[in-house]
Amino acid sequence: MTVMDLYVVAYVIAGPVTAETDPKRLAVVNAAEAAQQYATATLAAKVRRALGWRSTRILDGETATSVSVWSQHELNAVYERVGGVVTTRTVQRAYSGGAFPAVEITITAHLAGIGTVQIVTDWDEDSGGHDLPVMRAIVDLAA
Template sequence: MTNGTDQKPRAEAPPASETFDRAALVARALGFRNGLKPNESLGDSLTRLTVWTQHELNAIYIRAGGTLTTRPVQRSTHDGESTWSATEITLTVHVPSIGDVQVVTDWDEECGGRDLPVMRALACRESIA
């Protein structure tokens, strides 16, 4: 028997309480004290988060460990008028009941920090531009 339509049932978004619980798990695993609200304008989600500096990434690396990778990227301003090359650093942390969560930032020479544990771990395998 059909319901009279040819449409597939729509996937429903998880209830707000479930999203909050998942965010709380990620926040706790990464050590975010004030909870977690992904910045959607940066492309953030519960499994991909942006931090502003390698110092913030280092604090998460010390607390949670994980796997580090880098890749060259092209960045631009929102209006696209200015572009630049950057090295994106990604820390992948496995969060139980969630899966892998990526925390990313761009290497910023002006912020310093080549002596940070996260940077020393990367230096063993890769060079930072």
């Protein structure tokens, strides 16, 4: 059963979340929410273990199946371990003084027994890595 399946079941059982005061209904809603959170955490742990990571927590801005790494070197390590399709896109990153353009690199990989996941980082020119396999995959894709 996927996280979405659990959400649908919880919605069907509990109905839409409202400002309920009925303790029995609140208990059902809370149980459904706890089941959804547990399923999400379990999926996140499976994904991270499959990627070879020790931490199983979902960080801010991530989901169970969409994770971030710090650099193209870390992304390359994941790419060499699990493969996948590499894509790039230009995005705008916000910061307190405004916004700046960044090149986001994404690996979309299928993990056995889990499904499709995405691993993302922004290109950092100062870190180098034009010759990394993950970067060559981008060049191959463009050709």
